[in-house]
Amino acid sequence: MKLYPDTNTVFCFSGNCPKNGKAIDAIQFIQDKENLSKHEAIKKAQTLIGAITQQAAPKPIIQPETLGDIFQKLRPSFYSSGKARAYAESRSIYNAKLETGYDNGTHYGKLKNCIIFPLKDRENNILSFYGRNIESKGKDNRHFYATNRKGL
Incomplete structure (x- = not known):
């Protein structure tokens, strides 16, 4: 399996892969890998994105000048x-x-x-x-x- 971040797709070269020879998007990959519905895969992706975003350093809050x-x-x-x-x-x-x-x-x-x-x-x-x-x-x-x- 090869990930292509530029196109946000995955390509499976394995004969054991149900999507053999087809490029799939990140949602489809999560759906297949986790055996989830499309809706559940989207929720999982949102959770993963949120976890990555939350790990970033918080921006300092600038207090308004009184x-x-x-x-x-x-x-x-x-x-x-x-x-x-x-x-x-x-x-x-x-x-x-x-x-x-x-x-x-x-x-x-x-x-x-x-x-x-x-x-x-x-x-x-x-x-x-x-x-x-x-x-x-x-x-x-x-x-x-x-x-x-x-x-x-």
């Missing part, structure tokens, strides 16, 4: 940006106790060049962001709200 995760990335940027701190001081909103972040344009499109303030619930969970663009000259392009990751 607003809290995003803020933790943006918070240090405020303190390292002289431009953001100077703007906050000029508006009298610079306070070391105030939770503030800054997106210098490398992270989230809508919040580019914005000082970020997290808006929280009573349990201290960040529900949304308020962003104040410090470079925009137009009145309509200065204020942004983002209520979820997709809004960024």
Whole structure:
């Protein structure tokens, strides 16, 4: 008996084989070898395929980034940006106790060049962001709200 993986067939050369001289598919092979009905052979093939698939290394699950995760990335940027701190001081909103972040344009499109303030619930969970663009000259392009990751 010879297996041909490219065509997914088996060819039996033995005189004892009931399919002597005929190419058969994998389902027919299982059906003949295990003495099963077509339906049972298909179920057996599914089981074999599942066993092979389950043995493969699982792919790592990528957790979606939460607003809290995003803020933790943006918070240090405020303190390292002289431009953001100077703007906050000029508006009298610079306070070391105030939770503030800054997106210098490398992270989230809508919040580019914005000082970020997290808006929280009573349990201290960040529900949304308020962003104040410090470079925009137009009145309509200065204020942004983002209520979820997709809004960024």
